[in-house]
Amino acid sequence: MKTLLSLTLFILSFTSLSANENKVCQKCHPLIYKEYYNSIHRKSSLANDSIYKAVYEKESHGIKQQNCAACHSPSAKTQEDAQQAPISCIYCHTIKDIKEGKQENKNVLSGKKRDFYTAQADKKNESKVKYGTTSSFFGLVKRSKNSPYHQIEYNNENYYNGNVCMGCHSHVNNAHGFDVIMLDAYIDKKDKNTCISCHMPQTMGSKTTLSDSKTHAYHGIAGIHNLSESLGKYIDVNVEKTPKGFVVKIKNQANHALFGQAYREGILQVSIQRAGKTIELKPFLFKRTFGKDAKASMPFAATAVLKDTLIYEKKNINYDTQLQKGDTLTVFIGFRLISQAAAKELHLPNSAELTKVKVLKTESFQF
Numbered sequence: 001m002k003t004l005l006s007l008t009l010f011i012l013s014f015t016s017l018s019a020n021e022n023k024v025c026q027k028c029h030p031l032i033y034k035e036y037y038n039s040i041h042r043k044s045s046l047a048n049d050s051i052y053k054a055v056y057e058k059e060s061h062g063i064k065q066q067n068c069a070a071c072h073s074p075s076a077k078t079q080e081d082a083q084q085a086p087i088s089c090i091y092c093h094t095i096k097d098i099k100e101g102k103q104e105n106k107n108v109l110s111g112k113k114r115d116f117y118t119a120q121a122d123k124k125n126e127s128k129v130k131y132g133t134t135s136s137f138f139g140l141v142k143r144s145k146n147s148p149y150h151q152i153e154y155n156n157e158n159y160y161n162g163n164v165c166m167g168c169h170s171h172v173n174n175a176h177g178f179d180v181i182m183l184d185a186y187i188d189k190k191d192k193n194t195c196i197s198c199h200m201p202q203t204m205g206s207k208t209t210l211s212d213s214k215t216h217a218y219h220g221i222a223g224i225h226n227l228s229e230s231l232g233k234y235i236d237v238n239v240e241k242t243p244k245g246f247v248v249k250i251k252n253q254a255n256h257a258l259f260g261q262a263y264r265e266g267i268l269q270v271s272i273q274r275a276g277k278t279i280e281l282k283p284f285l286f287k288r289t290f291g292k293d294a295k296a297s298m299p300f301a302a303t304a305v306l307k308d309t310l311i312y313e314k315k316n317i318n319y320d321t322q323l324q325k326g327d328t329l330t331v332f333i334g335f336r337l338i339s340q341a342a343a344k345e346l347h348l349p350n351s352a353e354l355t356k357v358k359v360l361k362t363e364s365f366q367f
């Protein structure tokens with residue numbers, strides 16, 4: 001009874017809501033809040049992302065019609081929100097549906113502040129799930145179930161197949177019809193993995209302090225900034241000898257092109273260890289070069305793609321170095337958040353950090 005009473009007081013204290021609505025969620029979901037706080041979805045605003053800010057400022061004359069904030073900071077009503085919760089917990093958890101559009105998609109929100117969508121396979125048909133208590137030992141021990149703060153809706157298919165991500169992540173076309181994100185993402189019922197299973201994998205720790213589940217969905221977003229090495233397992237690499245040398249065969253298990261963001265640069269480095277020495281071969285870069293009037297241009301001004309070496313479903317890269325018996329060949333796949341050329345052009349203050357090569361995967365092969 002005592003716990004129930006203090007819980008009631010605790011909930012009453014929420015009536016004095018702070019401007020940052022995520023703070024309420026933090027009280028009962030501290031682990032998820034902490035992960036979110038370090039995620040790209042908290043750092044996506046002009047206030048928090050120096051790359052986005054530099055592009056926004058450099059291209060702002062040509063992009064007036066496009067509402068950048070609709071995806072980068074849809075819940076920021078104040079400057080504090082822009083720093084603390086540009087894409088808030090409530091925003092994502094009230095996406096009811098996705099409206100498809102030519103230039104970009106849009107999120108359709110439920111508009112409810114205490115009724116959240118989520119996914120849990122064993123409860124898929126349940127809706128309007130409210131807080132309740134169960135008692136055992138003739139009513140002597142009371143246990144609470146579900147949330148005393150909000151209702152839960154488990155029956156929205158978009159949270160199971162990953163479509164909830166597609167309001168922002170499907171495409172962003174510039175004024176000339178070019179997709180500057182070009183994830184080329186496509187959701188297929190037959191896919192074994194979804195946006196959510198790859199980028200929000202189940203991680204140790206309870207999803208709330210009011211009950212103890214062993215795991216919860218990782219809200220730090222495994223990706224380019226966090227846990228990138230854990231994503232390497234979705235990129236298969238193989239090496240085969242050819243008459244001239246060898247070929248590195250890459251197979252992409254993701255349902256989107258890799259390194260799709262306009263300034264991203266994927267890197268393949270191959271080295272051969274032979275008789276105690278290491279031979280480094282010329283790195284191969286995975287990137288797109290945008291252009292206008294046959295010259296390289298900023299993405300939002302582009303009218304053409306001059307060069308595209310991204311990894312779509314598969315990619316083979318040929319080398320004309322002959323392999324010898326006893327060679328160990330090491331394949332490294334990594335990326336730069338932004339290419340060195342683009343960092344220079346955008347005059348980014350922290351460019352050394354942004355252009356550092358980060359690892360997705362390394363694998364060795366014996367010959």
Ligand code: HEC
Nearest residue numbers: 024025028089090093116118120146147149152208210211
């Ligand atoms: C008073 C505590 C409390 C507060 C405040 C709270 N929650 Fe919860 N929440 C819970 C509990 C308890 C559950 C049920 C977890 C379970 O299924 O065991 C839950 C479940 C959820 C779920 C579904 C999880 C699942 O798999 O069942 C979501 C999504 C969620 N909360 C989001 C939020 C958001 C967003 C906020 C802030 C606006 C918030 N919660 C605030 C206690 C709280």
Ligand code: HEC
Nearest residue numbers: 051052055056063066067068071104105168169172181261
């Ligand atoms: C429909 C949603 C949407 C709109 C509208 C949108 N963006 Fe984005 N933007 C995204 C997504 C999603 C990403 C992440 C892409 C990725 O990582 O592959 C992104 C990434 C970026 C990046 C790369 C940031 C980084 O740190 O790597 C820049 C720069 C950017 N957007 C600029 C803009 C500008 C400027 C506008 C307005 C003209 C805009 N975006 C409008 C969804 C959007």
Ligand code: HEC
Nearest residue numbers: 040044049052071072164165168195196199223224225226
């Ligand atoms: C409200 C729009 C929005 C929604 C909804 C959204 N994202 Fe994002 N996401 C963004 C933006 C904007 C960025 C890029 C921010 C930047 O780089 O400044 C981003 C970046 C990312 C990245 C890149 C990670 C990194 O480290 O750079 C991944 C992965 C990602 N989102 C996955 C997801 C998944 C999975 C979902 C669905 C559960 C989702 N997003 C839903 C807007 C959104």
Ligand code: HEC
Nearest residue numbers: 025029032033036041087088089092118119196207216217
């Ligand atoms: C980018 C969108 C996005 C944002 C932002 C977001 N969530 Fe989630 N959240 C999801 C998705 C999608 C799931 C379902 C994951 C799954 O299938 O297990 C989820 C699951 C959950 C769950 C259930 C965990 C589980 O393992 O089942 C809770 C609780 C939750 N979110 C709370 C929060 C809180 C609190 C915040 C803010 C600190 C937040 N979410 C921000 C998309 C988001």
Ligand code: HEC
Nearest residue numbers: 165169185193194195198231234253254258259260261264
């Ligand atoms: C099988 C696992 C897998 C699935 C499914 C998957 N991804 Fe990815 N994703 C990856 C890997 C691996 C990378 C790292 C390589 C890269 O940056 O493209 C990545 C990178 C990303 C990035 C950053 C791209 C960049 O370089 O800017 C975004 C954004 C993203 N994914 C969003 C999504 C969305 C949205 C979905 C659902 C449509 C999705 N992912 C489905 C594995 C997956």
